[in-house]
Amino acid sequence: MQITMRVNGDEVTRDVEPRLLLVHFLRDHLGLTGTHWGCDTSNCGACVVHMDGEPVKSCTVLAAMADGREVRTVEGMITNGVLDPVQQGFMEEHGLQCGFCTPGMMMAARALLDRNPHPTDAEIREGLSGQLCRCTGYATIVRSVHWAADHPAAAPAAAGAES
């Protein structure tokens, strides 16, 4: 079947099997490998992307369900060469180690800040409760999200590339 959607601002049209998962569509068909797959049961959240601005677990969304929608992935977090404050915050506060959960974690954090720009610790923990991280123990992730909330104007991406 043919599907068309906007991914990180670009319109894409592909022929796909109806059963194809959105995570595999993004990774294998569009080469957007920043979105990771971590479990089969929508527990881990490594695959979180935004669909029409809402966070979804792309391992439990069919690519066909994204037809006509606006999809944003970690690769789309940088806008006009500027890192999203969430990305900068994760670097500043050591909110990642192996980096595997990080794209999904950041997309969930972005969605949280979009609806609640100044969350409390408890609100951050609840907002990220659908995400598993095996490396950080979450405390530095909570700090990272606070950093992003405190620095809504992001640093230039060039500085981030150096750090």
Place this chain on the structure above:
Amino acid sequence: MTTVEKPPYERPIGYGRLLRKEDPRFIRGKGNYIDDINLPGMLYGAILRSPYAHARIKSIDVSAATSLPKVVAVITGKDLEPLKLAWMPTLSQDTQAVLATDKVRFQGQEVAYVVAEDRYAARDALELIDVDYEILPAVVDPRKALEPGAPVIRDDKEGKTDNHIFDWESGDSAATDAVFAAADVVVKQDMYYPRSHPAPMETCGCVAQVDPIDGQLTLWATTQAPHAHRTVYALVAGLPEHKIRVIAPDIGGGFGNKVGVYPGYVCTIVAALVTGKPVKWMEDRSENLMSTSFARDFHMHGEIAATKEGKILGVRVNVIADHGAFNGTAQPSKYPAGFFHMFTGSYDLAAAHCKVTGVYTNKAPGGVAYACSFRITESVYLVERMVDCLAAELGTDPAELRLKNLIKPEQFPYTTKTGWEYDSGDYEVTLRKALDKIGYSELRKEQAEKRQRGELMGIGVAFFTEAVGAGPREHMDILGLGMADGATLRIHPTGKAVLGVSCQSTGQGHETTYAQIVGEELGIPPEDIDVVNGDTDRTPFGLGTYGSRSTPVSGAATAVVARKVRERARIVAAAMLEASADDLEWEKGRFFVKGDPERGKTIQEIAMGAHGSVHLPDGIEGGLDAETVYNPPNLTYPFGAYICVVDVDAGTGKVVVRRFLAVDDCGTRINPMIIEGQVHRGLTDGVGMALMEIIDFDEQGNCLGGSFMDYLLPTAMECPDWETDFTVTPSPHHPIGAKGVGESATVGSPPCIINAIVDALKPYGVRHIDMPATPGRVWEAIQKGKQATA
């Protein structure tokens, strides 16, 4: 004039908080994990696994699967037999089936391997393979496995008539018995350290490619030990080692799960050889949880002996270790129970003895994984629980009892009754720091008040000593490969550096930490140093990353190789300055003439000079590059004092970890930010193990923890805001005084939390509760306590 914009943070040259060099790619989604690798014409592998724990294979019919469009090949054990690859050696010198030929011995065991043009087609084909099984009785409980008449799991081994793997002892049995016979107080406790799983966020997988002309095999794989894997493939498959390149790209967490050589890797290599095309294989989550290296599964009987005044005299332990269907544990070959003989803990004992019996069962193979430091998790859990049991028996405060028995600073180096030589420590200072920082006496007052009101609050104390950084290689090897690690350091003419190390980061931040070690030794800024790991063609040989080896071994190799560069730089600088090498002094980044500090050369100038036209003394070839192999003289012994506070809901049995303070001593601290992150991770493991995680089985051997729906991991909701602090007791034998830290918190935190829960349940007479202390188990313990006191 050129102005250089200051970076948004301080960048130390050398040790200190430094943001990670690896993060810019990760936060952009530009990491390069196995499943991100796509090669032209690549095929996909998928594994058919056994639905039964124990069954004889009567026949396998692959015809329907083979005829499916897009399916390229289906490989069974029969196909591997002529290649002598149906079985492979394990890291414990046992054998393991690559693809089952005679029987399946655990649920999830590999039976057939499909190669197809896409990953969906490969999975479709699995469903069309028809295997005729004759179901056999499963052996699930290792104690029953030892009973006479138990079904023999490993009847593939000639003459094998039982399920016994090994008996192993450490310490002095007779001396320990004598100490126990004379002791005022003896306390006994059975405890089970449940089977758990490291469950890294990225599952295991690989991509294999064979060059059809020169036969070169390139294997991108989720491995923590790329060099060891290369040698194993050479030995197992008979491939020439110089024609094998193993690349570990970015690894999405390891925790010991990615040390072993799994059947999937071997099958994928075979598939690439057979099809002539690159092949990718990636586990799904259930495959990861059900078939790859699990952790723990130790049934322990502990005994502790003391005087009535609370002087601990001895510890005695008997263990039945469930190793699953194949003995695939990964530890130095002389130590079948790993480093469990660290169970003497942090205490000065008169005698100690342990006996460990390894047993086959119809479960997945493994046992040594999950940040366990070769089973020190089990040993520290045992001794820290026993000390608390003794404190309860004596009516003593558990912190006071520990203070009374900790090894004293003047006793270091301290040789334990099981033969370990602890390098350095000042334990009492660390424990007192933790007690002060958390406000221990105030917490006890709060607890007393709450008990008056019927509220259940518990305070847990644990002290641990770790042994990390294996070898030396004359005592420690895996399959004959001594546990040492290499480092190479290339210095380009402009003073930029490339360090190659044999260990492999699985998220620990090696690219940053090792650049800091080089920076500390040579004064080269971190952004001018690239650290390469995980590619056998670009790094020197070494045994890899597990058991917190990276800093103690590869970190030492890095410091040593940097010092070699510095000594070469001294000779070159002397030639450039027309001075005697002995007359030069070093300050970070620069040699200068003694008494004439203006007359000097920076390391960058020296690098250019080493490749320039300056006349060098006879025997000096030019260039600054150096290499080394570091064979550690001893392990390093980090330690720590942990205290936590839990609240237990008496109505539901739910445990909340309200506070957790970890005071760690890992010697010299290279990057405190990264150390803190490592500690946080291990503390989270403690919450998982103490409260949630277990891979359990039913009587038929069905795995009950085969997905994240059933195998529960801590989320941000279960974890408190970790509190950390530190003391610094450098290792006397490590070049920079550093000790490992990666697994310290995984070792120290589970007993701390269980001690706190038992402390909370004291009003109900509870002395022990097995992990995981789920609400159901805690609630039951409360009910039993109520009945007993009613």
